[in-house]
Amino acid sequence: MTPEELQSIALKKHEENGKFKHCLHVCVGSGCCSSQADQVLKNLTDGVKKGGVDKDVRVIGVGCMGLCANGPMVSVDDNQPLYQHIKPTDAPTILNALDKAPPDEMVCDTDQPFFKRQMQVVRENSGRVDPEDISDCIAHGAYASLAKALTTMSPGDVIQEVTKSGLRGRGGAGYPTGLKWSTVAKASGPDGRGQKYVVCNGDEGDPGAFMDRSVMEGDPHRVLEGMCIAGYAVGASKGIVYVRAEYPLAVKRLNKAINQAVRNEILGRNILGTNFNFDLEIRLGAGAFVCGEETALIASIEGNRGTPRPRPPYPANSGLFDCPTLINNVETFANIPPIIARGSSWFANIGTEKSKGTKIFALTGKVKNTGLIEVPMGITLREIIYDIGGGIPDGKAFKAVQTGGPSGGCLTEKELDIPVDYESLAKAGSIMGSGGMIVMDETSNMVDVARFFMEFCMSESCGKCIPCRVGTCQMHALLDKIYNRKATPGDLALLRELCDMVKATSLCGLGQTAPNPVLSTLKHFENEYLERIQTSGATNAHGPSAHNGHEVNA
Amino acid sequence: MTVATLPKAPTEDKRWRIVEAAMRRQGFDSHALIESLHSVQQAFGFIDTHAMAYVAKALRVPLAKVYGVVTFYHFFTLKPQGKHNCIVCLGTACYIKGSGDLLRAVEEKYHIKEGETTADGELSLLVARCIGACGLAPATVVDGEVFGKPTHEMLMKRIQSKLEGTEAK
Numbered sequence: 106m107t108p109e110e111l112q113s114i115a116l117k118k119h120e121e122n123g124k125f126k127h128c129l130h131v132c133v134g135s136g137c138c139s140s141q142a143d144q145v146l147k148n149l150t151d152g153v154k155k156g157g158v159d160k161d162v163r164v165i166g167v168g169c170m171g172l173c174a175n176g177p178m179v180s181v182d183d184n185q186p187l188y189q190h191i192k193p194t195d196a197p198t199i200l201n202a203l204d205k206a207p208p209d210e211m212v213c214d215t216d217q218p219f220f221k222r223q224m225q226v227v228r229e230n231s232g233r234v235d236p237e238d239i240s241d242c243i244a245h246g247a248y249a250s251l252a253k254a255l256t257t258m259s260p261g262d263v264i265q266e267v268t269k270s271g272l273r274g275r276g277g278a279g280y281p282t283g284l285k286w287s288t289v290a291k292a293s294g295p296d297g298r299g300q301k302y303v304v305c306n307g308d309e310g311d312p313g314a315f316m317d318r319s320v321m322e323g324d325p326h327r328v329l330e331g332m333c334i335a336g337y338a339v340g341a342s343k344g345i346v347y348v349r350a351e352y353p354l355a356v357k358r359l360n361k362a363i364n365q366a367v368r369n370e371i372l373g374r375n376i377l378g379t380n381f382n383f384d385l386e387i388r389l390g391a392g393a394f395v396c397g398e399e400t401a402l403i404a405s406i407e408g409n410r411g412t413p414r415p416r417p418p419y420p421a422n423s424g425l426f427d428c429p430t431l432i433n434n435v436e437t438f439a440n441i442p443p444i445i446a447r448g449s450s451w452f453a454n455i456g457t458e459k460s461k462g463t464k465i466f467a468l469t470g471k472v473k474n475t476g477l478i479e480v481p482m483g484i485t486l487r488e489i490i491y492d493i494g495g496g497i498p499d500g501k502a503f504k505a506v507q508t509g510g511p512s513g514g515c516l517t518e519k520e521l522d523i524p525v526d527y528e529s530l531a532k533a534g535s536i537m538g539s540g541g542m543i544v545m546d547e548t549s550n551m552v553d554v555a556r557f558f559m560e561f562c563m564s565e566s567c568g569k570c571i572p573c574r575v576g577t578c579q580m581h582a583l584l585d586k587i588y589n590r591k592a593t594p595g596d597l598a599l600l601r602e603l604c605d606m607v608k609a610t611s612l613c614g615l616g617q618t619a620p621n622p623v624l625s626t627l628k629h630f631e632n633e634y635l636e637r638i639q640t641s642g643a644t645n646a647h648g649p650s651a652h653n654g655h656e657v658n659a
Numbered sequence: 660m661t662v663a664t665l666p667k668a669p670t671e672d673k674r675w676r677i678v679e680a681a682m683r684r685q686g687f688d689s690h691a692l693i694e695s696l697h698s699v700q701q702a703f704g705f706i707d708t709h710a711m712a713y714v715a716k717a718l719r720v721p722l723a724k725v726y727g728v729v730t731f732y733h734f735f736t737l738k739p740q741g742k743h744n745c746i747v748c749l750g751t752a753c754y755i756k757g758s759g760d761l762l763r764a765v766e767e768k769y770h771i772k773e774g775e776t777t778a779d780g781e782l783s784l785l786v787a788r789c790i791g792a793c794g795l796a797p798a799t800v801v802d803g804e805v806f807g808k809p810t811h812e813m814l815m816k817r818i819q820s821k822l823e824g825t826e827a828k
Contacts, residue, residue: 136794139805173794313751315791350697350734351790389697391732394788408692409724410731469752469793476794510751543751557754561788567731 106370107378108252111243114369118244125163127203130180130232134169134322135315135354136476141193142166142177148196149179156200165241168231168323171223173476175213180232189213218492219474224455224481226463227439231323236358239326239365247326248371250445254334255379258445263338264290267441269449271461276306276397276434277509277538278614279460279527285431288421289339292429301341302430303332305438306402307348307355310394311510312561314541316465317435319477321348321355324439325362329385331438333376334445336383339431344385347402351392359387394511394565398613399424399432401567412569413613434539436465456482460526460537470507470543473498480525487521490544501546505629509538511558511565512618514625515551534625536618551630552637555623556584562619573616576607580623590637597638601627666716669709674702678710682717689720692728696735705736733788741776741783743821745814746800750789758797762786764811765818781822 122128131137131146149164170178175189179199186207188199195211202208225231235241242248254263268283294300305328309317321328332344348356363385366372374382388406395401396411403425405411424430440462444452453461460482466489469475473495480489486506490496497503505515514535516523523529527537545554563577583600586592604620611617627634665687668675681698685691695718699710706729715722729735747753747762762773765784769777776783792798795807801817809817 135790136792139792139795139798139807173792176794310788312749312754312789313793314789315793318791351787389694390734391693391697392734392788393732405693406690408690408694408720408728410727467793469796470755475752475796507751541751543755545755549755554755557751557759 108256111248111252111371111377114240115244115246115249118240122163122241122244124160126161128163128165128182129199130165130167130170132168132170132176132178132180132232133166134173134319135352136169136173137176137178138354140177142191144193145177145179145191145196148193149199152196152200158200162200162203165235166237167233168236169228169319169477170232171228171477171479172213172219172474174474175476178213181207183233184215186212187215217495219476219478219495222484222488222493223479224463225479226443226455227320227327227436227465228323228477228479229443230327231319234324236323236325237361239362239369239371242324242326246446247324247442248330248377250442251330251333251337251371252377254337254445255377255381260290260338260340263334263445266449267338267444270444270452271449271456271459272437272440272444272452273460273527274434275436275440275464275539277512277536279537282433282437285421285433286335286338288419289341289429289431292422294429295423295427299340300343300426300428301339302425302428303336303339303341303344304402304406304425304430304432305332305344305346305435306397306399306432307346307352307435308390308397308402309349309352309435309539310397310565311539311541313469313543314467314510314539316467316477316540318352318355320435320439320465321352322358325355325358326366327439327442328359328435329362329366329372331441332385333372333383334441335431335433335438337381339429341429341431342382342384344383345406345425346385346387347390347396347406348387349392350389356387356389363387393567394561395567395613395615398615401613402432403430410567412567413615415612436540457524457526459528464525464537464540466540466542468494468542468544471497471501471546471549472544482526483524485522485524486516489525489542490521494544497544497546501548503544504547504549505545505551507535507543507545507554507622508541509536509618509621510541511561512536512614512621513538513541514621515545515554515629516625517629534628536621550588551626551633552584552588555626556581556588558622559584559619562615566615566619570610570612570616572607572610573612573619576603576611576616577619579603580607580620584623587634587637592638594638597634666713669713675713677702678714679717682714687718689718692718692720692725693732696725696729700735705739707737738776739780742781743802743818744783744785744800745802745818746785746787746790747773748787748790748792748796748798748800750787750791750793750796750798752793753789753797756796758799761797761799761809761811761814765814768815769818782818 177191179188234245272282273279393411396405398413401411401413420430465479520533559581563581566573568574678698711725715725773786
C-alpha cells in the first residue's frame with residue numbers, strides 16, 4: 106500500500122459513513138461488556154435490520170467512553186444524545202427515539218464537568234471508531250502519522266520531534282521518551298547485525314488501573330502505529346506487544362488489528378511503499394506484577410521466570426536476546442501519532458513546564474463518577490476529584506487519594522491543590538504512577554490500606570533478592586499485628602527501619618517502592634497507627650477487630 | 660526440530676494437537692515456553708506433570724525450568740479447577756469497597772480458602788488482582804460472567820444457582 110492508497114481508503118470510508126443518517130456507538134469495552142453491552146449491540150443491530158433501516162442507521166461497537174460507572178453507554182452520532190445505563194431491552198426505545206426527542210431518564214448530560222474538564226488526546230478516537238475495522242480507523246486518521254514520518258522525515262527528525270515534544274514515559278517513572286529513543290538509535294547490537302527490538306509494555310498490573318487496557322481495546326491501531334514509528338526512528342525491524350493474559354478482549358482486538366494491518370501492507374515488508382520493514386507479534390503475560398519491570402518483562406518474553414536483573418546494562422543497550430531494545434508503555438506509544446501529526450510544539454503547549462501532554466487516570470474508589478479520564482497535566486487533584494469525579498458519594502467526607510498503586514502514596518486534603526505532574530506529586534510524597542487514582546473516604550482505614558498494598562507486594566515479589574522477598578513479608582506481618590492491635594511501640598520502630606532498608610537495598614522497582622504506601626500513610630495518618638498500638642493490650646487477641654485479619658505465618 | 664523427533668503426546672487426547680500446533684507455530688523454540696504453557700492451560704484447564712514433561716521434551720528445556728516457570732506465574736494452575744468458579748476481584752478499588760468481606764463470606768460458606776476447590780470438585784474460589792471492572796466495584800466473576808456490585812446475599816444466591824444448575828437471575 107502507498108500513502109495515496111491509504112488516503113483513498115480513508116476517503117472511501119468517509120463517504121460510506123456519510124451515507125448513513127445516524128451512527129450508534131455502543132461501548133463494548135470490558136467494563137460495559139460485563140453489564141451486557143454486547144447484548145445491547147446485538148439487539149440494536151438486529152433491530153435496525155428488522156426495521157429495514159440498515160441503510161440509514163449504522164451500529165458499531167466502540168472502545169471505552171470513560172464514564173464506566175454509568176455503563177453500558179450508547180452514543181448517538183456525536184453524543185447527541187449520550188445514553189447511560191442501557192439494558193438490552195432498551196434497544197427499541199433508542200431506535201424509536203432516533204429522529205425524536207430522546208427519553209430524558211436515559212440520557213447522560215454531556216455538559217457536566219466530567220466531560221467538559223477532560224482533554225482527549227490519546228483517547229480522542231476511543232468511543233468513536235470501530236476498533237475491529239481498520240478502514241474505519243484509517244478514516245479517523247490512523248496511520249497518517251506513520252505515512253508522514255516514513256515519507257517526509259528521517260529517523261533523526263522523528264526522534265528530534267519526540268524529544269522536543271517533552272513527552273515522558275507514561276508507565277510511571279517519567280523518563281524522557283526522546284532520550285530513550287536516541288539511546289536505542291545510537292546503540293549497536295552485540296554481533297554487529299544491528300537487530301533491535303521495540304517492546305510495548307502492556308502488562309498493566311497495578312490493581313485499580315485499566316488505562317492501557319482501554320487504549321488497547323478501544324483504539325489498537327494507534328498503539329501499533331506508535332510502535333511502527335518508534336521502530337522506524339530507532340532502526341528496529343521487530344516489535345513485540347506484551348499483554349496480560351487477563352485482558353482477553355485487548356488481546357483479541359490487538360490480534361485482529363495486527364492481522365488487518367499485515368493484510369493491508371501497513372505491517373511487514375516495504376511498509377507504505379518505502380524500504381522500511383517492521384513485524385509485530387503479541388506475547389502473553391501470565392500474571393506476574395513484577396513483569397511490568399523492564400528487565401523482568403524481557404526475561405518473560407524470552408520464556409523464563411519473570412525476574413529482574415541488575416541494571417546496567419540497560420535494555421536500551423542490551424535487552425531482548427541481548428539486542429538493543431526500546432521499551433515503552435502503551436500510553437506512551439499512543440501519544441506518538443498525534444505528536445507526529447500535529448507537531449511537537451502543539452504537544453508541548455499542553456501541560457506544565459516539565460510534564461507535557463495529557464495523562465489518563467483510572468478514577469475509582471469512593472467517588473461518584475468512576476471511570477477513565479484524560480486530563481491535561483497541571484490540573485489539580487481537587488478539580489479531578491470534585492469537578493470531574495463529582496465528589497464523594499453518600500455525604501461522606503474525603504480522606505485521601507492514592508496514586509501510583511502499590512508503588513505510590515496517599516495524598517490528603519492539604520495536597521489537593523497541587524498540580525498533577527511528575528515533580529509535584531513526587532514532592533508531595535506520592536508518584537504519578539501508571540494512572541491509578543483511588544479515592545478514599547472517612548470510612549477507609551489507612552493501616553488496612555497499607556496492609557493491603559503490602560500484601561500485594563509480598564505475594565508479587567519475585568523472590569530473587571532478599572530485601573524484597575523477606576522484607577515485604579516481615580513488613581506485612583508487622584502491619585497485620587498493628588491492625589489487629591497486637592503491636593508494641595517497638596514494632597512500629599521496626600517497621601520504619603524495615604521501610605528504609607527495603608527501599609534502599611532492593612534490586613528492582615517493586616521492592617524499592619514497596620514501602621511507599623506505608624511511609625506515606627505513616628506521614629499523614631500516624632495517629633491511626635498509634636491509636637491501634639496504644640490501645641493494644643487493652644483488647645485481647647480475640648478482640649472485636651481480630652476477625653478482620655488474615656493469619657500470617659512469617 | 661523435525662517432526663520425527665517430536666515426543667509422543669502423553670495421551671491420545673485430541674487436545675494435545677492444539678498444544679503441538681502452538682509449539683510448531685513458534686518453531687519449537689525454547690523461548691516459546693510460556694506460549695506453549697498457555698496452550699496447555701487453555702486446552703486442559705490446568706498443567707500437570709505429564710504436560711510439563713511433554714512440553715519440556717518438545718522444546719528441549721529442562722523439566723525443572725518448566726516447573727519453575729509454571730509455578731512462577733499466577734495464571735498457570737497445577738490442579739484441575741472446579742466445575743464452577745467464583746472469582747473475587749481484590750483490586751484496590753474493589754478492596755476499598757469491601758471485596759475482602761465478600762471473599763471471607765464465600766470462604767466461610769463453602770469452607771474453602773482462596774485458590775481452593777471444594778472437596779466435591781464443584782466450586783473453585785479464586786481471587787484476581789484487578790479484572791479492570793473498577794466501575795462495578797466490588798466486582799466478582801461467576802462462571803465467566805462479571806457480576807458487579809453484589810451484596811453478600813446476591814453473590815451467594817448467584818453461586819448457589821450455578822451449583823444447582825438453575826439460572827435464577
